Amino acid sequence: MDETVAEYIRRTVLKIPRDEIRMMLQKWGFLSEAQLQTLNFNQIKDNISQEVVQLCEENSADIKQAAVLDIIYNHIYQNKRMWSVYQMKKSGEELEYFDITDFKKNFKRRLRSALKNVTITFKEYEDNAIWIRVAWGTPYKKPNQYKPSYVVYHSQTPYVFISSSVLKSTLPLLCQALVVASNYHDIREMDLRSHSLNSLKDIVFKRYSQNFQTCTPKPLQGGNVEPENADIRIVEENRSEKERIHRLNQDVFGSGPQPKLEFAQYRLETMFKSDPKMDVLDKKEPFRCLVKFSSPHLLESLKSLAPAGMADAPLSPLLTCIPHKARNYFKIKEKKGLYRASFVSP
Amino acid sequence: EKADPQKTAFLLRKAWTVYSVTPLYGFRRARLRDYARLLGAFIAAEKQKGLAVEVGVELDIKVALSSLADIRGSELDQAALLVQLSSRSRGSSRNSEDKPVWWGWFCSVFGDELSESVPEHFTCLPLFLSHGAESYTALVGSWFQKTFDCCFRRLAISPLNLSWMVAMWAGCKLDRATSAVELVFSVPRLAQPLDISYAIHPEDAKALWDTVQKTPGEITQEEVDVFMDCLYAHFHRHFKIHLAAAKLVKVSTTIASAHCDGIVKILHSQYLPGVLMLLTELAISQIQ
Numbered sequence: 001m002d003e004t005v006a007e008y009i010r011r012t013v014l015k016i017p018r019d020e021i022r023m024m025l026q027k028w029g030f031l032s033e034a035q036l037q038t039l040n041f042n043q044i045k046d047n048i049s050q051e052v053v054q055l056c057e058e059n060s061a062d063i064k065q066a067a068v069l070d071i072i073y074n075h076i077y078q079n080k081r082m083w084s085v086y087q088m089k090k091s092g093e094e095l096e097y098f099d100i101t102d103f104k105k106n107f108k109r110r111l112r113s114a115l116k117n118v119t120i121t122f123k124e125y126e127d128n129a130i131w132i133r134v135a136w137g138t139p140y141k142k143p144n145q146y147k148p149s150y151v152v153y154h155s156q157t158p159y160v161f162i163s164s165s166v167l168k169s170t171l172p173l174l175c176q177a178l179v180v181a182s183n184y185h186d187i188r189e190m191d192l193r194s195h196s197l198n199s200l201k202d203i204v205f206k207r208y209s210q211n212f213q214t215c216t217p218k219p220l221q222g223g224n225v226e227p228e229n230a231d232i233r234i235v236e237e238n239r240s241e242k243e244r245i246h247r248l249n250q251d252v253f254g255s256g257p258q259p260k261l262e263f264a265q266y267r268l269e270t271m272f273k274s275d276p277k278m279d280v281l282d283k284k285e286p287f288r289c290l291v292k293f294s295s296p297h298l299l300e301s302l303k304s305l306a307p308a309g310m311a312d313a314p315l316s317p318l319l320t321c322i323p324h325k326a327r328n329y330f331k332i333k334e335k336k337g338l339y340r341a342s343f344v345s346p
Numbered sequence: 347e348k349a350d351p352q353k354t355a356f357l358l359r360k361a362w363t364v365y366s367v368t369p370l371y372g373f374r375r376a377r378l379r380d381y382a383r384l385l386g387a388f389i390a391a392e393k394q395k396g397l398a399v400e401v402g403v404e405l406d407i408k409v410a411l412s413s414l415a416d417i418r419g420s421e422l423d424q425a426a427l428l429v430q431l432s433s434r435s436r437g438s439s440r441n442s443e444d445k446p447v448w449w450g451w452f453c454s455v456f457g458d459e460l461s462e463s464v465p466e467h468f469t470c471l472p473l474f475l476s477h478g479a480e481s482y483t484a485l486v487g488s489w490f491q492k493t494f495d496c497c498f499r500r501l502a503i504s505p506l507n508l509s510w511m512v513a514m515w516a517g518c519k520l521d522r523a524t525s526a527v528e529l530v531f532s533v534p535r536l537a538q539p540l541d542i543s544y545a546i547h548p549e550d551a552k553a554l555w556d557t558v559q560k561t562p563g564e565i566t567q568e569e570v571d572v573f574m575d576c577l578y579a580h581f582h583r584h585f586k587i588h589l590a591a592a593k594l595v596k597v598s599t600t601i602a603s604a605h606c607d608g609i610v611k612i613l614h615s616q617y618l619p620g621v622l623m624l625l626t627e628l629a630i631s632q633i634q
Contacts, residue, residue, distance in 0.1 A: 266584075268584065270584070272550075272554070272576070272580055273580075273583065274576055274579065283550075283553060287546070287547075287550050287554075287580060288546070288547035288550050289544065289545060289546050289547070289550075289580070290526065290543075290545045291542070291543065291544050291545070291581070291584075291585075292542070292543040292545075293540065293541070293542055294540070294541045294542075294543070295538050295539060295540045295541065296538055296539070297538040298538075298540075300537065300538045301533075301536055301537075301538035301539070301540040302540070304536045304537055304538065305533070305536070305540070305587060308533075308535070308536060309588075309591065310533060310587060310588055310591050310592065311585070311586050311587040311588060312586040312587075312588075314586075315585075315586055315587075316584060316585045316586040316587075318584055318585060319585060332584070
């Protein structure tokens, strides 16, 4: 077995938490059940990984099999990576039948025609998700297995999720190969990024509960509307305001759980406007700002601002549009002639 | 020992943890070499007691104390005092270089308010800044406390102070402002905490401040409030969020940055005295 493959397998196993190694090796299926029985999982990970490498040696593992183990690890720990969303476009209306074998063949052929030294690995998962791992080399160097790109393509949709290699030049090649192999015409990056792959899917596949404008006011649920302090004197006056905020929040965010995003960024190029009494800045040029919101769960956090008294209800559409516009990067310019902001794609 | 002007370059672009220090009793400028020796012995003794600072590597810590005559506001201020810890690994050749591992310096920039009110034998250096391992800071701090009967307290920088800083620094005249004027807010008490970074192009922030400030060279609380209200209003117009209700935790400009936990970075040598003067003032109010 190639020593670089041995080292790669050793390092991959070391990344896995100790009590999950057995499960992942089983999913991998490269080592037999009998071989797995011989492993002692009650020792330090260094030793476990060495034993795994020995067994792989017995089975003459090559880089292709090692790459599959890496995909399995990254599929389970997908939230450690940052994912960007891309949308492919068809030139015409033709609905073509998707053939996975053709896809893989064409993808590999396209990439290899541009770059000889690449390692390409596929794994299919439920939900029509095809995981692709690409390790990149140069005409003179073998692929760097430690900086691969990962692609998740749902074949029944035009969406591709990419966790890019830090080697920036590889991205155009990757996009080209995807477009060609999937019979699309073009691909563009959406302004949507997150660690939570499932949340990105929820947003573009519209799998989250969206807001519905109701004609009649909904009957109020208990829960959120209970005032936190039990001061009897202010309950009545405060209650209707809290109910109003709750209702507006529901209208705008929907009542289900929000997709999980970690940040949203706004590049503002709008005019600075102030109360004329204040006698301050009155420039004809935009007041340039960059605003970034971060949270472990951004949308839930924003949803809780109005009830906490930190924001007006309803919250600004700049924030509430994030899921249905499927973006968390924005450039906002002043709309000419109106005291309003409009969305402009960069 | 007198320091050369180039020594102040090391102050820039480092993250300093800031403390207020009560006046030192019985401190004598002429005895710096003695103090260095005593502090060195103290550190060595503490390490032997098992309070290991570096694990694994055997290190000798060398202590150097020096005066930085250039760092003071007026003649009424004491010259700054620099404490530097360097390491030299045991067993290496005699000519091996000492590697600096920790810096701490005491200073006073226009701290007359305090020095005028203390009795004889007290030396006023109310501002202390350190950079390096926390364990060394604790060792040096406890030696100074024992030797000079003084008290160190981490400097808390309130949102009010931070808004003064950002207004002042955003308004400074610079040939080239390279960094944005950034304000970082935190909303911790939500179920899912939220951080908001609000960064303004430095030219636009300065343009705003220039229309707010009425008298050059003078800044009033009212002007700072108007400046901040303008920023809050612009934000609210877009996002409907009341930024004033969030906690301002960090401000950052081309000149300097400051964090509410008492961590400061000075980026521009021209404004070093101005930043130190502001910090000295905060340190003195914390002492009193």
